[in-house]
Amino acid sequence: MPIKSYRGIGDRFQSEYKIYLAVLVIVIIAELIGTKEFSIGPGAMIFFPMFYGLILGVLLVPQITGFFKIKEVKAASTLVLVAITPFMAKLGVMAGGNLPKLVEVGPALVLQEFGNLGTILIALPLAILLGLKREAIGATHSICRESNLGLVTHVYGPDSPETRGTLSIYVIGYIIGVIYFGFLASAAASMKIFHPLALAMASGAGSGSMMAASTGVLANIYPDMAEDILVLGAASDMLTGVTGLYVGLFIALPLATKLYEFLEPRMRKISLKSASTVPNAEEESKHENA
Amino acid sequence: MKMRDWTFLLIIVSIIIIVSNFVGYDVAMMESIPGVLILAAITLIGYGASKVIPLKMPMILYVSLIGLIVACPISPVSDFVIEQTGKISFMAPVTAVGAFAGIAMGKDLKAFKEQSWKMVLIGIVVFTGTFFGSAIVAQIVLKLTNAI
Numbered sequence: 001m002p003i004k005s006y007r008g009i010g011d012r013f014q015s016e017y018k019i020y021l022a023v024l025v026i027v028i029i030a031e032l033i034g035t036k037e038f039s040i041g042p043g044a045m046i047f048f049p050m051f052y053g054l055i056l057g058v059l060l061v062p063q064i065t066g067f068f069k070i071k072e073v074k075a076a077s078t079l080v081l082v083a084i085t086p087f088m089a090k091l092g093v094m095a096g097g098n099l100p101k102l103v104e105v106g107p108a109l110v111l112q113e114f115g116n117l118g119t120i121l122i123a124l125p126l127a128i129l130l131g132l133k134r135e136a137i138g139a140t141h142s143i144c145r146e147s148n149l150g151l152v153t154h155v156y157g158p159d160s161p162e163t164r165g166t167l168s169i170y171v172i173g174y175i176i177g178v179i180y181f182g183f184l185a186s187a188a189a190s191m192k193i194f195h196p197l198a199l200a201m202a203s204g205a206g207s208g209s210m211m212a213a214s215t216g217v218l219a220n221i222y223p224d225m226a227e228d229i230l231v232l233g234a235a236s237d238m239l240t241g242v243t244g245l246y247v248g249l250f251i252a253l254p255l256a257t258k259l260y261e262f263l264e265p266r267m268r269k270i271s272l273k274s275a276s277t278v279p280n281a282e283e284e285s286k287h288e289n290a
Numbered sequence: 291m292k293m294r295d296w297t298f299l300l301i302i303v304s305i306i307i308i309v310s311n312f313v314g315y316d317v318a319m320m321e322s323i324p325g326v327l328i329l330a331a332i333t334l335i336g337y338g339a340s341k342v343i344p345l346k347m348p349m350i351l352y353v354s355l356i357g358l359i360v361a362c363p364i365s366p367v368s369d370f371v372i373e374q375t376g377k378i379s380f381m382a383p384v385t386a387v388g389a390f391a392g393i394a395m396g397k398d399l400k401a402f403k404e405q406s407w408k409m410v411l412i413g414i415v416v417f418t419g420t421f422f423g424s425a426i427v428a429q430i431v432l433k434l435t436n437a438i
Binding site for chain 2: 006009012013019020022023024026027028030031032034048049050051052053054055056057058059060061062063064068070072073074076077078079080082083084085086087088089090091092093094095096097099100106107108109111112113114115116117118119120121122123126127130131132135136139140142143144146149150151154155158159164165167168169172173176177180181184185188193194195197198199201202203205208210214236245246249
């Protein structure tokens with residue numbers, strides 16, 4: 001951690017209690033608003049309390065309302081790490097409970113999980129081309145849902161560019177992911193080259209709400225297969241929940257990192273320039289502003 | 291961070307999760323206590339394991355594996371663990387993560403703003419690639435195994 005170390009728990013509490021209280025208040029407000037769904041055309045946008053929490057948290061930072069000083073902002077990074085870990089424990093428990101179901105599902109369902117990796121080969125070069133640095137690794141290693149965010153936060157640290165990349169895609173997934181997965185399902189169905197059951201499996205990529213949107217659309221297009229589609233989509237999503245962390249840790253992140261380290265120096269000439277390539281210098285200047 | 295810090299911060303986070311679970315999902319606070327304690331205990335054991343086991347693996351792997359082991363069918367406590375943690379709504383712990391992450395974003399707000407349009411583009415490609423990647427593999431395997 002780049003923050004100064006505390007002398008003890010009392011010292012930590014003194015320095016951070018405002019953050020705990022603010023988060024408690026934010027959580028209460030966010031949960032009171034609750035999950036909201038807005039239908040847009042054939043799809044829907046779903047907002048979860050986490051999203052309001054994120055926005056309310058951002059409002060308190062030095063550059064906006066200044067409720068928190070930069071010192072507290074830095075301390076909050078560590079707290080993200082602690083806060084996400086019980087959630088990862090819960091995912092582990094759910095995976096353990098679902099273990100028997102893993103045996104029941106067929107080889108197609110298991111193997112298509114690896115199809116998720118294909119996205120790295122396309123999205124990572126694009127991210128580098130757009131001038132992203134190590135953010136690209138976090139952003140493109142998976143579809144960046146909660147479990148991926150937890151993994152990347154732990155592997156690269158809450159302050160890392162990799163985590164920033166994952167968090168960005170996570171937030172974007174919140175805003176457009178549900179409606180976009182619905183759109184993908186109908187677009188893929190209209191191509192008429194995929195079997196509906198293959199599309200049902202593709203719908204489960206680690207986000208329950210995206211999976212529901214996508215299988216919902218498919219069930220509408222293929223009403224006589226609706227039940228199988230919904231069951232397979234849910235099973236595939238559950239499977240990503242079980243395998244996601246291990247695939248991420250042992251395959252997706254090393255693959256994305258290696259590919260980044262290979263491509264980035266070679267693509268530097270043709271990539272867009274990005275002002276945020278020197279994160280340390282930038283942080284220094286912010287420090288002075290604060 | 292030391293074990294002491296993890297323990298202290300987990301208590302704070304557990305309280306927030308209990309409140310979140312009560313306000314958002316109507317689970318009485320007393321009802322949530324065993325579940326959050328189990329999750330906090332799994333986290334601490336995972337932390338301990340990462341310190342004791344001499345493999346260079348992140349703590350999160352141990353946390354996940356311990357959760358999996360205590361809840362799998364051969365575990366003698368699996369029913370209790372699944373029942374109690376089942377009372378903690380899936381998204382309740384995530385709300386607090388959002389609030390902490392929002393505050394932590396203050397450090398990099400400029401980078402987030404600068405990259406936002408690029409990230410939207412990348413996000414769309416990531417989602418598209420994931421979906422079609424899975425669909426292609428599923429299609430091929432279903433064909434090869436004569437399932438369709």
